[in-house]
Amino acid sequence: MPSSENGTSSSTDLLEARIPGAFPGVSRLSISTHQTLSQALHARRAEYTKPRNVRIKIGTWNVAALKGTEKDVAGWFVGGKGVEESIAGFGIGNPTSKSDKSRENVAEQEARSFKYGPTIPKHDDGAVPGEDEIGLYALGLQEIVDISSPAEALRPYTDPTVSNRFKSSLEEALPDGYQLVAEQQLVGLLLLIYASPAVHPHVNSVSTTSVGTGLMGYMGNKGAVTTRIVLGETTRLVFINAHLAAGADRAALERRNWDASQISSRTRFDSIVDGMGVSQVSGECLGEEDFAFWFGDLNYRLEGMPGDDVRRLLTRHTRDLDPPDSEGPFSTSSKSSDSSASSIAPPSDFSNPKGPDLNAVPLPPELDPASLQTTISSLLPHDELRQQQRAGKAFHDGWNEGPIQFLPSYKYDVGKVGVFDSSEKKRCPSWCDRILYRTRAAKLRHETKEREQEQARIMDEEMKSKGIDHAGDDEEVLYDYDPDTDGDTYDEYDENPEPEPEAVLTKEGFQDEILLEYYSAHMRVLSSDHKPLDAVFGLKYDAVIPELKAAIHQEVARELDRQENEGRPTITVVVDRPAGSASLENKDTPDTNYDGVDFGDVQFAKPKRRNITIANTGRVPATFGFTDRPVEEGQSPGTFPPWLSVTFDKQPDKPDKSSTDTLHQQYTLDPADVLNIELRLKIEMIDLVRNLNEGTATLEDILVLRVHDGRDHFLPIRGHWLQSAFARSINKLIRIPEGGIRKLQHQKPACDEGVKWSAPRELFRLTEAIEDLTERTLADWDMTGHGSDRAPWQHNAGWPFTKDARYPADSALETTLANVYEVLDCDHSFDKAFGLEVTPMQRLEVLAETLLEFLKSLQDGIVTQDIWRQLEDGIVGREKSKQQLSADEERLWTLEVLSSTPNHNVSFVLITSMLQRVANEIANASKPDPKTPRSSVDLPASPQVSIRRRTLSKVPDVAIRQLIKRNYATLFADAMFRAADTDKMKDKEKAVRKERMIRILELFLKEEDDS
Structure with missing residues (x-):
C-alpha cells in the first residue's frame, strides 16, 4: 500500500490504496509559505551539502x-552471477576468476536445473558489481x-506469502546493515528497494503507489508499481x-502505448517533507523527479520479423553454448536441416580457404x-520500442x-541457456524486458523541442493562410532542417565504449552527475522463460548534512527576522493605569498586574475612563486602526x-465628514510620534444591566488594533460590575434587606428569602424625598421670588417629571444621576449624592428623573402584564356593553384587580398618592391672581x-390642575404598565391602549373638584 516515511495516511486513503491499480490520493499537507526563507537557505546550499x-x-x-525462481534472484541480482561473458552486454569485460575452481559448464548446469536448487552455474564469481559495492538495490519482478x-487478478487484497519468499532470499544474500526502503506489490508485480548502511540515513520522503491498467483498464494484472x-534532501529518484x-x-502494440501513458498520467506521490518536517511539495507527478528508472516486462516485440528466421539467426551465437547431445530445435543435429528455410541469410564467416591469417588485425x-x-x-x-520512440508515441519524452x-531476453525454454521457444507457438525472440532511464535535463530538452516544433507549426500555418506556399520546387525554402543545429537524429546503434557522465541540474538547483556503467542480461539463469536484466548506474549527488543545515537555517532565519523587523512598522501600546479614585462605596483600584485595560468597579450609569498611548517605536511610518x-x-x-x-x-488619515463611522478610521504615525486614545465605559442599557445583575453577561472583551503590514495587537478590557437595584422585579426588590443590594455581597436575592418590605424600599425613599423636596422648592420660591423669572411649573405642566428647558444637561448632571x-x-x-451647591429644586428634578428610570427598569412593572390584561378586558367589555361606572366604582374595581398581587398594589397606591399630592401642591402654587380675568x-x-x-x-386653577394630572398620568403610564404584544399592534390600537392606561391613573389623581 502507499506509504510515506515521514507522512501519515487517513483510514480512507489506506483502504483505497489496497485496491489493485487504485489511483493514489493527492496529499493534503499544506505547502510552506516561507518562500523568502527557503530562497535564502537555498542560496547558501553549498555550505550545508557534501558531494x-x-x-x-x-x-x-x-x-x-514458476517455482524456484526465488532461489535464483539473490545470485544474479545481489551477486552479479549468471552472466555469459561471450554474449554478455554493455560494460562486461573478460572474465577473471576469483576462485581456484572453474565455473560450471552449460551442460552440467542444464543437467541439474530441475533439482530444486539455484540454477545459476556453480563457482560463478559474478561479472556485474554487487554485494556491498551497491548503495541502492531496486528490483522489479x-x-x-x-x-x-x-x-x-481480481483479488481485493494481496497475499504477501509469495513476495515474502523473494524478500527472504534477497535479505539473506545482502550484506549486513542493508535495510528495506520501499516495498510495493500489485497482483504479480513486486518492487523492492534496499539501501546500504551508508545510504539509508540519506533516504527520506519515500512514497510508493500503483496503477492498474489491466482488465477494464483498471485492474492490476497489468500496470506498474x-x-x-x-536522496540527501536534494535528489528525487x-x-x-x-x-x-x-x-x-x-x-497489442497500441495497448502497450496506452498502458504506458496511463501509468505516466495517473501516478501521484505524497508530499515531500524536508529534514525539518516542513512540507515542500504536494502531490508530485511523474516528470517532476530528477532521475527516473522505468524497467520491467514492457513486452515490445520485433515488428514484422518471422520467428523462425530470427531464432535461426540468433542460434549461430548460442549453438556453442548448447550441450553436444541437446535435442533442441537449434542443436547441432538440427542446424543443417533448417538452414534452407531461413529468409535471412546468416552472416558470412569470412573463412579463408587457406586457413586463418594469424597476422591479420582482428576486426572490431x-x-x-x-x-x-x-x-x-x-x-x-x-x-517496436525504438520505433514507437521515434514516432513519438511512447517513451519519447x-x-x-x-x-x-x-x-533478446524472451522467450527461452525453461532450464536452457540458449534454446529459444521450442513449443508449438515458437514465439519470435524479442527484447521484451528493458531498463530505461530519464534525467530531468533530458525531460526539459524534450519539452523545449516540443514548444519549438509547435511554434514552427503555427508559423507555417500563418504563412499558408497568407497564400505563401513553399511546397513547389522553385520556391524559396522558408524552414530548413539542419541536424547539426536542430537536434540529434536517432542513431540505430550508438556504442560508447568510454561513456561520459551526464551533468543534471536538479529541481532543487543542485548539480548532479549520472553514468550508466553496466547493462546486461543474465543468460545462465534458467528458472524462467525470461532472462533477467540489470543495469548499474553511478550517481554523484550533493547530500544535505542535517546538522549544518539546521545551524544555517537558524542563522538565516535570525537574519531575515532582523531585517523584517527593521522594515516592518512597529507600535507600542501603553495603558495608563490610574492610582485610584474614590466612589461612594468602593475604592476604584485597577489590577496593575492585568495586561490590558482594567476599568475597576463599574456601576450603573456612571462613566469610567481609561487612556491608552500608542507610540511608533519602529523605523518606518505605521498605519493602524x-x-x-x-x-x-x-x-x-x-x-x-x-x-x-x-x-x-x-484626526484620521482620510476623515469622511459625511460618515458617522469613526471606528474603522486609519491613523498614521511617523517614527517617534504618539497618539492618545480615551476609552469610555458606561452601562446604561437596561437589558445589559439585567444580564449583568443575573451573571449572564460580563464586562470582558478584546479590542483588535491592526497595523498595516505589521502584527495585530490584542488589547483585553474588563470591568467589575457592582450589583444594582435597577432592572429587577418587585418580587426580588421586596426581599432586599436594609442596606441595599450591595449588602448581599454581589449575590442575587433569593426568591425564597423572606419578604422585607410591602413595596420596594427604593420606591418608599424616592416618593418620600420627592414630596418633601416639592414642598421645600415651592416654599423657597415663594420666599425668594427669583425676580422676574417664571417658576418652571408655571410654563411646564409636566414638571418636575418632564425636564425643563433650564434642566442641566452636562457632565455634572451625569455624575449626579449616577451618584x-x-x-x-x-x-x-440622598445627601451623599448631592453637593452643598445643589439646590432643592435641582435635587427634586434629579430624583424625579431617577424615579421614572427606576420604574421603567422594573422587569415586571408596577402593573404586570397579567394584571393589565384583566384591567383591559374589563374596560373593553364595558365599552362594548356601553356600561358606565362612576369614578369611585372604577377605582374600587381597579384596586380589587390589583389586590391579587399585594406588593404591586401597594406600589401602585404609593406612586399615585405621591403624584396626587405633588400635583395638588404645584397646582395650588400656580393659582393665578383672582383679580386676573379668566x-x-x-x-x-x-x-x-x-x-x-x-x-x-373654565375655572383657571382647576384647568391648571387638570393639565398637570393629565401630563403626570401620560408620563407615568409608560413607566408603570407592562402590556404584551404592543409591538404587533397598529398605531391607532396603541393609542387606544395607552389612553386606557392614562384613564386608570387619572382615576387616582383626580379629586371631586377637578372636574
Whole structure:
C-alpha cells in the first residue's frame, strides 16, 4: 500500500490504496509559505551539502509464476552471477576468476536445473558489481503469481506469502546493515528497494503507489508499481516497475502505448517533507523527479520479423553454448536441416580457404559481419520500442536506454541457456524486458523541442493562410532542417565504449552527475522463460548534512527576522493605569498586574475612563486602526462592545465628514510620534444591566488594533460590575434587606428569602424625598421670588417629571444621576449624592428623573402584564356593553384587580398618592391672581399630551390642575404598565391602549373638584 516515511495516511486513503491499480490520493499537507526563507537557505546550499557517490543497481525479471525462481534472484541480482561473458552486454569485460575452481559448464548446469536448487552455474564469481559495492538495490519482478488467473487478478487484497519468499532470499544474500526502503506489490508485480548502511540515513520522503491498467483498464494484472525517494534532501529518484500488455499484433502494440501513458498520467506521490518536517511539495507527478528508472516486462516485440528466421539467426551465437547431445530445435543435429528455410541469410564467416591469417588485425565487433554485435544491429531497427520512440508515441519524452549488446531476453525454454521457444507457438525472440532511464535535463530538452516544433507549426500555418506556399520546387525554402543545429537524429546503434557522465541540474538547483556503467542480461539463469536484466548506474549527488543545515537555517532565519523587523512598522501600546479614585462605596483600584485595560468597579450609569498611548517605536511610518474584534455567541459584533466608546486626539488619515463611522478610521504615525486614545465605559442599557445583575453577561472583551503590514495587537478590557437595584422585579426588590443590594455581597436575592418590605424600599425613599423636596422648592420660591423669572411649573405642566428647558444637561448632571443610583443601591442618604451647591429644586428634578428610570427598569412593572390584561378586558367589555361606572366604582374595581398581587398594589397606591399630592401642591402654587380675568390667564404648556383648551374647566386653577394630572398620568403610564404584544399592534390600537392606561391613573389623581 502507499506509504510515506515521514507522512501519515487517513483510514480512507489506506483502504483505497489496497485496491489493485487504485489511483493514489493527492496529499493534503499544506505547502510552506516561507518562500523568502527557503530562497535564502537555498542560496547558501553549498555550505550545508557534501558531494556523495552511490551506485544504483536496477534489476528486472519476469519469473512467469514458476517455482524456484526465488532461489535464483539473490545470485544474479545481489551477486552479479549468471552472466555469459561471450554474449554478455554493455560494460562486461573478460572474465577473471576469483576462485581456484572453474565455473560450471552449460551442460552440467542444464543437467541439474530441475533439482530444486539455484540454477545459476556453480563457482560463478559474478561479472556485474554487487554485494556491498551497491548503495541502492531496486528490483522489479513480474508475474510472481499467475496473472492469467481471474481469481488472482481480481483479488481485493494481496497475499504477501509469495513476495515474502523473494524478500527472504534477497535479505539473506545482502550484506549486513542493508535495510528495506520501499516495498510495493500489485497482483504479480513486486518492487523492492534496499539501501546500504551508508545510504539509508540519506533516504527520506519515500512514497510508493500503483496503477492498474489491466482488465477494464483498471485492474492490476497489468500496470506498474512505483516508488519515489529523495536522496540527501536534494535528489528525487523514481523507480517504475511495469508490466505492459502482451501480444504481437497491432492492437497489442497500441495497448502497450496506452498502458504506458496511463501509468505516466495517473501516478501521484505524497508530499515531500524536508529534514525539518516542513512540507515542500504536494502531490508530485511523474516528470517532476530528477532521475527516473522505468524497467520491467514492457513486452515490445520485433515488428514484422518471422520467428523462425530470427531464432535461426540468433542460434549461430548460442549453438556453442548448447550441450553436444541437446535435442533442441537449434542443436547441432538440427542446424543443417533448417538452414534452407531461413529468409535471412546468416552472416558470412569470412573463412579463408587457406586457413586463418594469424597476422591479420582482428576486426572490431561492430565491423565483423559474423559478430553478435552485427546481428543485434540488424535486428534493433525492427524493435517496436525504438520505433514507437521515434514516432513519438511512447517513451519519447526524454527516456534513454543503454546500448543493447545482449541477446533478446524472451522467450527461452525453461532450464536452457540458449534454446529459444521450442513449443508449438515458437514465439519470435524479442527484447521484451528493458531498463530505461530519464534525467530531468533530458525531460526539459524534450519539452523545449516540443514548444519549438509547435511554434514552427503555427508559423507555417500563418504563412499558408497568407497564400505563401513553399511546397513547389522553385520556391524559396522558408524552414530548413539542419541536424547539426536542430537536434540529434536517432542513431540505430550508438556504442560508447568510454561513456561520459551526464551533468543534471536538479529541481532543487543542485548539480548532479549520472553514468550508466553496466547493462546486461543474465543468460545462465534458467528458472524462467525470461532472462533477467540489470543495469548499474553511478550517481554523484550533493547530500544535505542535517546538522549544518539546521545551524544555517537558524542563522538565516535570525537574519531575515532582523531585517523584517527593521522594515516592518512597529507600535507600542501603553495603558495608563490610574492610582485610584474614590466612589461612594468602593475604592476604584485597577489590577496593575492585568495586561490590558482594567476599568475597576463599574456601576450603573456612571462613566469610567481609561487612556491608552500608542507610540511608533519602529523605523518606518505605521498605519493602524481598530478592526472588528472576534466575538463569541451572544456578544455584539463590531469594533467595540456597545458599552464602550473611543475618542482620538488626532484626526484620521482620510476623515469622511459625511460618515458617522469613526471606528474603522486609519491613523498614521511617523517614527517617534504618539497618539492618545480615551476609552469610555458606561452601562446604561437596561437589558445589559439585567444580564449583568443575573451573571449572564460580563464586562470582558478584546479590542483588535491592526497595523498595516505589521502584527495585530490584542488589547483585553474588563470591568467589575457592582450589583444594582435597577432592572429587577418587585418580587426580588421586596426581599432586599436594609442596606441595599450591595449588602448581599454581589449575590442575587433569593426568591425564597423572606419578604422585607410591602413595596420596594427604593420606591418608599424616592416618593418620600420627592414630596418633601416639592414642598421645600415651592416654599423657597415663594420666599425668594427669583425676580422676574417664571417658576418652571408655571410654563411646564409636566414638571418636575418632564425636564425643563433650564434642566442641566452636562457632565455634572451625569455624575449626579449616577451618584443617586448608587445611593439607592447602597441604601445611603440622598445627601451623599448631592453637593452643598445643589439646590432643592435641582435635587427634586434629579430624583424625579431617577424615579421614572427606576420604574421603567422594573422587569415586571408596577402593573404586570397579567394584571393589565384583566384591567383591559374589563374596560373593553364595558365599552362594548356601553356600561358606565362612576369614578369611585372604577377605582374600587381597579384596586380589587390589583389586590391579587399585594406588593404591586401597594406600589401602585404609593406612586399615585405621591403624584396626587405633588400635583395638588404645584397646582395650588400656580393659582393665578383672582383679580386676573379668566381670558388673560396663561396656562402652562403641556409637553406630554396635546389638550384643547375648551376641554378644560373654565375655572383657571382647576384647568391648571387638570393639565398637570393629565401630563403626570401620560408620563407615568409608560413607566408603570407592562402590556404584551404592543409591538404587533397598529398605531391607532396603541393609542387606544395607552389612553386606557392614562384613564386608570387619572382615576387616582383626580379629586371631586377637578372636574
